[in-house]
Amino acid sequence: MSATPPFPGAGYPDASLLAPAQDSAPKPKRTKKIKATKVVDGIEQEVEIEVEDAGGPEWGARETLKVLDKDLQRVDGPVKVSGRAVYTHDVRAPGMAWARLLLAPVAALKIARLDFAACKAVKGYLAHEVLEAEETRWLGQPIAAVAAESSEAAEDCLRAIFFEWEARPAVLDRESALKPDAPQVGRRGNQSKPSVRGEEAKARAAIEAAQFKVSATYTVPVVHHACLETHGAVVDWRGGDEATVHCSTQVTFGFAGDAAKILELKQANVVGVVEHMGGGFGSKFGFGIEGEAAARLSKGLRRPVHLMLTRKDEFRMAGNRSGSHIEASGGMDSAGVLVGVAARAHKHGGLGDGSLSGLPYIYKCAESWSEISGVRTNLDASRAMRAPGHPQASFATESLLDELAYAAGLDLLEVRKANLDDKVWHRQLDRVAREVGWFEHANRTRPGSGKDELCVGIGFAISRWGGGGGPACEVEIAIERDGSVTSAVGSQDLGTGVRTYVAAIPAEELGLPLSAVVAKIGSTRLGNANGSGGSVTTASLAPAVKHAAWNARQAFAEVLAPLLGCTPADVVFVDGHVQAAAGGRKLSWKQACAALPEAGLRAKGTWQAHLQANGVHGAQAAKVEVDTLTGRVRVLHMACMQDVGLCLNRAATRSQINGGMVQALGYALLEERVVDPALGLQLNPCFEDYKLPHSLEIPKMTVVLDDEDRRAPIGMSEAPIVPGGAAIANAIHNACGARIRSLPCTPDKVLAALGKVS
């Protein structure tokens, strides 16, 4: 399997490094020191001995698990669905001011006059900050921030700013950016230096010599993260030495320092809080311009400041997934083996360079060449978005593979397997194929004719991700004398279910129900945690929680052993009771905890490499119905099979996978940032016109967790967003012969591909 290039997202872990095989080399035997009772000269003594660490922190056999690997209801589900969960948006502090941003209305401008006299005269005006005084380079670039007594007054202040500007030359699309006389977006020019992999001549020669050849251009649009909670912060400083800063971010430990600098406070006195957050998908790393503006306003006012982006601002300045223009050629032999792939690609990441994995993505190929460069425009920079670069590469690769397979008259499923050595994908492809009815489907080697009014088709695509973790997290478990248990770490929960497994892991270890453990997360007052990007959170955090829980159990066993008349190693924690392995006296959890000293018990844990793994595989199939009279595409069924190592919470994992498939469906059929290149305006900066899938778009969804995978937990949340877009586009073609090489596959494109638009 070929390697994927690193992702360019700032601070983004390189998730491309896959673990070798699932059956990794045997681990060296670990040992541990335990206290044991030994009779010396007739007198019992406590001694320390070294033993093989058979009872050390291990996830244990799946069959024995009582909490993990089950369907767990999220511990924060009730507060979220009842509206009691406090997101950054919901934070209210005494004396809090409300702030708004003034954004550049066009792609590039020179500021002629920025006058706040009328703004200051608005009732409720409190303060303003100039963020850019001379010129702007991108549509939506913040120019100023205002704070007022109410959100309504803040808007009135914003509109009272006298802002006069002259448009500067700008480019908004690939075609104009690449013209020889195009206005230059920056000093680095309009095109980044290409990254090249493989040798073009060899790849082209292999394609030329191949029995079946296809050349085509595939494009994917710029799309948005569409976080339901917009970006922003509430900086709660009221003068004095301390501040609390709430931020809707993926990195709890990533903004208190920035806020402290602006507020001129010691970082130690600034608490960062991410109690609940409403989606990030890669767009919420760091304090951001909006957070910094809030801190500056707060510094000036000596009052708390609430600055959350409006939905329109969010669309214009809070990032996007880069688009791509991919000119690809491929060659295949009669056995369905890819013999050569060549791709020249442009990424559209606004001022950023965008991301795109090389072709043929996951598939093996003897001779492949990719040349990928970024084409810059005067639009906000792309940010990491769930599986950066992968959905784009998946669409081009899987489409090309399908086109070649049809040219060769081969079975679409078998062609994929012929180009994948790793058998995990083979079993996954076979399973999702069975789920959607592939083996009873007529169009396995050629597409439908499109003559019927309603045509059904099936498409496939695969994914992979790293998902391994690293050392960062510090977890503390506290057991109190009254039996209450707390599991605490500063980590944020993006909505993936972190809070639930932070409680579930100690519950499993201590033989308790999930409800017996309280998870505390989302604050820099708690133990350190890594940012959530690249699906690294689970494999970084879960081992540390497990380690802390195991340490807590060991320490508690020391206390309980004399009471139970056994050695600490023989204390069994099960079903809310403690008992010696050999039986005898049985204490309820509450009784056992009463044996603790007044201060209770505290245990810490850190990352343990052997408690996590790396490298996930996924396969998806989509079944669609195409209405050839109208161009309507209705997704009937999506199926995903995914390996995740040990699944900490099956319900949450399925939910993540469902979410990935729904986002992929939006990518395939609906979502696209629409820009008018002449006016330099985004035409759909709202949820009415930027079309996310809603309830009626959601198909039957089947998630199969790959339980043959016996590894430790692995992060996988990026993987399920990758294949769905390509699978749906391929299914449309399979249904009716309409090949759409440009996402999203909207009815106008379907009708055009069917030859119905003159």
Add this chain to the structure above:
Amino acid sequence: MKSFTLVNPTTLDGALEALADAMDRRGRSKAALLAGGQDLLTELKEHLAEPEVVVNLKGVPGLDAILVEGDLLRMGALATLSAIEAHPGILERAPALAQAAASVASPQIRSVGTLGGNLCQRPRCAYYRLEEAKCIKKGGAECFSYSGRNKYNAIFGGGPSYIVHPSDLATALAALDASVVVLTKKGLQTTPVERFFTLPSEGSILKETILKPDEILVEVQVPLDALARGSAWSKFKERASYDWALASVCAAIEKDAGKVKRARIALGGVAPIPWRVPAAEALLVGKALDEAVIAAACAEALRGAEPLSENGYKIPLAKGILTRVLRGLA
């Protein structure tokens, strides 16, 4: 949104008076009428409308009535879309109207959105809806969609503006030969729905209807005849859950001995007004609705369409849904 004064009249006379009070000496209004607010709110938020006075009609009793009086359906302007879609009399005797109401937006919006508001709503063209784009509908010089992004714009009746009228009920009511009742200073005036809406080349470019700022649409009347009973509706949305029409069709057919006696067809989502297709209607009269006749009527209905650079697909799309509606009425 800009601050405004909310006026809550309890009679139609009070509402008329409030509107009159808000006229300046040059005949411009500083007021906006509020019914369900589902369109007005979006206009206020984007600063497309900045009224100083908002006249709330919801305090006027009885304006939400739906009455069947013999062969006449009378619907008050404040009847909600959800009330229309569920009304037994409408379901039985003018099914297309109930279907059109049910196809609007989302259940939440339909439960507050009103008949009058739906007919008087402003265009959804992306350029119009963006404050930054000073387009011809907002007093600018140009219709940006003509040379810009126009996938959702008009293929009939465009120029100098190329909006499509967003009201689904307007399309259905045009096919059902309905009339609107407008309250003016001089009293009540009844106008056929088709004459209520104006092409940009005919009426003011800044509005879509003949309604003046000091007048109130109070009622819509639909003849409950054989035509209405034989009516059907289809709306094609890019996103099924919640969207505007890429194209819609309302057809009303009266048959006699298996042959079409009378036919009225209106297309929505294709023109700045509900778009009647008289040539296609005429073609159907006297014939049975077989596949050949339906195909000929569809071709006739879309004849003369003038698509812009990105909306040629609306021709096969409108034909497609018209085909299905006529088949359903065959």
